[in-house]
Amino acid sequence: MVGIYSYGVYIPRHRIKIPEIARVWGANASDLTRGLGVFEKSVPDLDEDTATIAVEAARAALRRRTVDTEAIGAIYVGSESHPYAVKPTACTVGEAIGATPNMTAADYEFACKAGTAGIQTCMGMVKSGMIPFGIAIGADVAQGAPGDALEYTAAAGGAAFVIGNDDVIAELNHTCSFTTDTPDFWRREGQNYPRHGGRFTGDPGYFKHVQGAAQLMLDAMKTEPKDYDYAVFHQPNAKFPQRVAKLLGFTDAQIRPGLVVPRLGNTYSGSSMIGLAATLDVAKPGERIFVTSFGSGAGSDAFDITVTDAIESAGFSRAAAPSVEKLLANPIYLDYALYAKHKGKIVMQR
Amino acid sequence: MRDVAVIGIGCTEFGERWSTSFRDLFVTAGSLALEDAGISGEKIDALYVGNMSAGRFVEQEHIGALIADFAGLASNNVPSTRVEAACASGGLAFRQAVIAVASGMEDIVVAAGVEKMTDVGTGASVDMLASAADREWEGFTGATFPGLYAMIANDYMNRYPLTREQLAAVAVKNHENGANNPIAQFRNRITIDTVLNSTMVADPLRLFDCSPITDGAAAVVVVPLERAREFTDSPVRVLASAQASDTIALHDRRDISTLDATVAAGKRAFARSGLTNRDIDLVEVHDCFTIAEICAIEDLGFCKKGEAGRLTAEGATALNGDIPVNPSGGLKACGHPVGATGVKQICEVVSQLRGEATGRQVDAEVGMTHNVGGTGATVVVHILGV
Numbered sequence: 001m002v003g004i005y006s007y008g009v010y011i012p013r014h015r016i017k018i019p020e021i022a023r024v025w026g027a028n029a030s031d032l033t034r035g036l037g038v039f040e041k042s043v044p045d046l047d048e049d050t051a052t053i054a055v056e057a058a059r060a061a062l063r064r065r066t067v068d069t070e071a072i073g074a075i076y077v078g079s080e081s082h083p084y085a086v087k088p089t090a091c092t093v094g095e096a097i098g099a100t101p102n103m104t105a106a107d108y109e110f111a112c113k114a115g116t117a118g119i120q121t122c123m124g125m126v127k128s129g130m131i132p133f134g135i136a137i138g139a140d141v142a143q144g145a146p147g148d149a150l151e152y153t154a155a156a157g158g159a160a161f162v163i164g165n166d167d168v169i170a171e172l173n174h175t176c177s178f179t180t181d182t183p184d185f186w187r188r189e190g191q192n193y194p195r196h197g198g199r200f201t202g203d204p205g206y207f208k209h210v211q212g213a214a215q216l217m218l219d220a221m222k223t224e225p226k227d228y229d230y231a232v233f234h235q236p237n238a239k240f241p242q243r244v245a246k247l248l249g250f251t252d253a254q255i256r257p258g259l260v261v262p263r264l265g266n267t268y269s270g271s272s273m274i275g276l277a278a279t280l281d282v283a284k285p286g287e288r289i290f291v292t293s294f295g296s297g298a299g300s301d302a303f304d305i306t307v308t309d310a311i312e313s314a315g316f317s318r319a320a321a322p323s324v325e326k327l328l329a330n331p332i333y334l335d336y337a338l339y340a341k342h343k344g345k346i347v348m349q350r
Numbered sequence: 351m352r353d354v355a356v357i358g359i360g361c362t363e364f365g366e367r368w369s370t371s372f373r374d375l376f377v378t379a380g381s382l383a384l385e386d387a388g389i390s391g392e393k394i395d396a397l398y399v400g401n402m403s404a405g406r407f408v409e410q411e412h413i414g415a416l417i418a419d420f421a422g423l424a425s426n427n428v429p430s431t432r433v434e435a436a437c438a439s440g441g442l443a444f445r446q447a448v449i450a451v452a453s454g455m456e457d458i459v460v461a462a463g464v465e466k467m468t469d470v471g472t473g474a475s476v477d478m479l480a481s482a483a484d485r486e487w488e489g490f491t492g493a494t495f496p497g498l499y500a501m502i503a504n505d506y507m508n509r510y511p512l513t514r515e516q517l518a519a520v521a522v523k524n525h526e527n528g529a530n531n532p533i534a535q536f537r538n539r540i541t542i543d544t545v546l547n548s549t550m551v552a553d554p555l556r557l558f559d560c561s562p563i564t565d566g567a568a569a570v571v572v573v574p575l576e577r578a579r580e581f582t583d584s585p586v587r588v589l590a591s592a593q594a595s596d597t598i599a600l601h602d603r604r605d606i607s608t609l610d611a612t613v614a615a616g617k618r619a620f621a622r623s624g625l626t627n628r629d630i631d632l633v634e635v636h637d638c639f640t641i642a643e644i645c646a647i648e649d650l651g652f653c654k655k656g657e658a659g660r661l662t663a664e665g666a667t668a669l670n671g672d673i674p675v676n677p678s679g680g681l682k683a684c685g686h687p688v689g690a691t692g693v694k695q696i697c698e699v700v701s702q703l704r705g706e707a708t709g710r711q712v713d714a715e716v717g718m719t720h721n722v723g724g725t726g727a728t729v730v731v732h733i734l735g736v
Contacts, residue, residue, distance in 0.1 A: 197471065204369070
C-alpha cells in the first residue's frame with residue numbers, strides 16, 4: 001500500500017525569542033506570547049535558504065533508510081520562499097541527493113500546504129506505478145514584514161517524505177482536500193513580504209478549510225476523532241491548531257507530540273509536515289495519525305495514516321537522523337540585529 | 351406637528367459577517383422590519399439610510415439609491431436619502447424619518463442604518479473611523495479614536511473619583527447583557543480581570559474597553575401615530591427627537607470630560623417630552639468606549655458628574671438596577687457597525703417596550719437612546735414610550 005517510506009527534517013539552529021522582536025517594535029511581549037502560544041522561532045543561518053533546508057531534509061530521510069536514487073522518479077518541493085522565481089528548487093535537491101537525471105521535478109506553491117500537495121502528487125504517481133519512489137518536501141525560510149504580526153512567528157525549516165508502495169513505515173490510508181478561492185493571505189510577484197487579511201485569516205480561512213478537509217476525511221473513513229492516536233494540524237501559531245482540534249473533537253493529548261510551533265514558529269510549508277515528522281518520531285506500529293494541512297488562498301489536505309511494523313524494522317533507523325526534538329534542542333539565540341542580518345532585512349550598499 | 355410611532359423593527363445579526371455583503375445586510379434588516387410591520391415595500395413613501403463610510407469601507411457611494419434599488423423599490427421611484435454624521439448616522443437617519451412623518455410630508459417611512467466594516471484591514475478601519483474627528487487638527491497629528499477617548503478618560507480620572515475597576519465594570523455589565531441578545535457580536539460573559547488583563551490600546555483604555563469593528567444593519571418603520579393601529583397592536587410612540595452639535599475637535603471643547611452636545615440634546619429631549627430622568631426606565635447609550643458610557647450616564651442627567659463609575663460598579667445600571675443602561679449589550683458587546691448603531695438602539699428600546707426582549711427584558715414603559723458622532727460633535731437623543 002502507498003505510504004511513507006522514510007522521512008527527514010531540517011531546522012536551522014538559530015533562534016530569536018518573541019520578546020526580543022516585541023522589544024524592537026514596542027509591542028507587549030506577554031500579550032504576544034500568550035496570544036500566539038509561540039515563544040521563539042527558528043532563523044536561518046547566513047548561508048541557508050529553502051534549497052539548503054530542502055536538501056538537508058531529503059538527506060536526513062535517506063540517512064534513515066537507503067533508497068536507490070535511480071528509483072526516485074519525482075521530487076516536488078513546496079515553498080513560499082523558493083530562492084528563484086524561475087528555476088526549480090526541486091532540481092537542486094535532485095542533484096544534491098544524486099537522483100538526477102532520470103526523474104521529474106517541480107516546485108509547488110500553495111502557501112503553507114504546497115508540501116502536502118506534493119505528497120498527494122507522489123501518492124498518485126507511486127500508486128499508479130509510474131514511479132517506484134517520489135519525494136515530497138515542504139520547506140520555507142518564512143517571510144514576515146518587519147513589524148507585521150507575521151514577523152513574530154515566521155520561521156525556517158522543512159521536512160521531506162519519501163513516498164513508496166512497499167514496506168512503508170506508515171500507510172497513507174486516504175487523502176482528501178478542501179479548496180476554495182479565498183484571499184486571506186497573499187504575496188504578489190515582486191513583493192518581498194506577504195500580506196494578509198488580519199482576522200479574516202481565521203474563521204473564513206484557516207478554520208473553514210481545516211475543518212472542511214478534516215470532516216471530509218472523517219466522513220470518508222467513517223471514523224471519529226477518538227479512532228486516532230495522534231492528530232496534526234497546520235500550526236501558524238499554537239492557538240489555531242489547539243482550537244480546531246477542540247472544535248473537531250480531538251484532545252490536547254492527541255495533538256501534543258506534533259505541536260512543534262511554540263519552540264519552532266511557523267515554518268509555512270514545513271509546518272504541518274514537521275508536525276507529522278515529530279509525531280512519527282514517537283509513534284509505534286499500529287498507531288493511527290490524522291493530519292490536516294492548510295494553505296492560504298485557500299485549501300487543506302487531510303491524510304489518514306497508519307504506522308506499520310516497518311518503522312521498527314532493521315531496514316529503517318529513526319536514530320540515523322536527528323529527531324525534531326533534537327533539532328529543537330540546544331539553539332543559538334540571536335538578538336534582533338543579528339536576526340535582521342540573517343534574514344536579509346538589512347539592505348546593503350551595492 | 352403629528353405624533354409619530356414605530357410599527358416595525360428589524361436587525362441583522364451583528365459581527366464579522368464575512369460572507370454577507372453590504373447590500374445583503376441592509377436588505378435583510380429592511381425585510382425583517384417590513385415583515386414586523388406587516389407592510390409591503392410598495393407602501394413605503396420614503397427611505398432614510400444612516401451610513402458613515404461605505405465609500406471607503408466598500409468603495410460604494412450613492413447609498414440611498416442603492417438601497418432603494420436592492421430593496422426592490424427602484425420601479426416605485428421612492429425617494430431615498432443617505433444621512434451621514436459619523437457614528438451618529440443611524441440615530442440621525444431615524445430623526446430624519448421622524449421629522450418627515452411629523453411634518454406631514456410623508457406617511458410610511460423607513461429609517462435604516464448599515465455598515466460593512468470588515469472588508470478592509472484593521473488599520474484602514476481605524477483610519478476611516480478617525481475621519482469622524484478633525485482630520486487636520488487631530489487625525490493628521492496621529493490621534494485615533496481610542497487615543498481621543500483615552501484623553502477623555504485620563505482627564506476624567508484626574509478630576510473625578512473613577513477607578514480602573516469601575517471603568518471595567520461597564521464592559522462586564524455590557525457583556526452580561528449581550529450574552530442574552532441573539533444578535534450580539536459577543537455573547538460571552540467576562541470579568542473585571544478579563545478587562546484589566548487585556549491588551550493595552552491607548553492608556554488607560556484596554557482592548558475590552560473598546561467597542562469592536564462590526565458588520566450589521568438595522569431598520570425601523572415609522573408612521574403617524576394616528577395610523578399606527580392600522581398596522582400593529584403594539585405601536586411605540588416617539589416622545590422626543592433631539593439633536594445637538596459641538597466642536598468637531600476634542601481640544602476645542604469647554605470641558606473634554608463632559609459632552610456638551612449630550613447635555614444639550616438630553617435637555618431638549620426632556621423638554622419636548624415633558625419627562626424627566628426619573629421617567630426613563632432604560633437607556634441605550636453610545637458606549638464606543640467604557641469611558642463614553644460613564645460620561646453619557648452623567649451628561650444625560652441620570653446622576654451627578656463623578657458618580658457613574660461607582661453606580662455602575664454597584665449594579666445600578668444592570669438590567670435589574672435603578673436605571674438599566676444598554677440592555678442590548680451596547681456597542682461594546684452587541685457590536686458597533688457605525689452607521690447602523692443608532693437604528694439598532696431604537697430597535698432595542700422598541701423591543702423592550704413591547705416586552706419582546708427575551709432574556710434581557712426590563713420592566714419598561716419609557717426608554718431613551720443616545721447616539722454620538724465622533725467624540726461628541728453630533729449627538730442624537732430619542733425618547734420612546736408606550
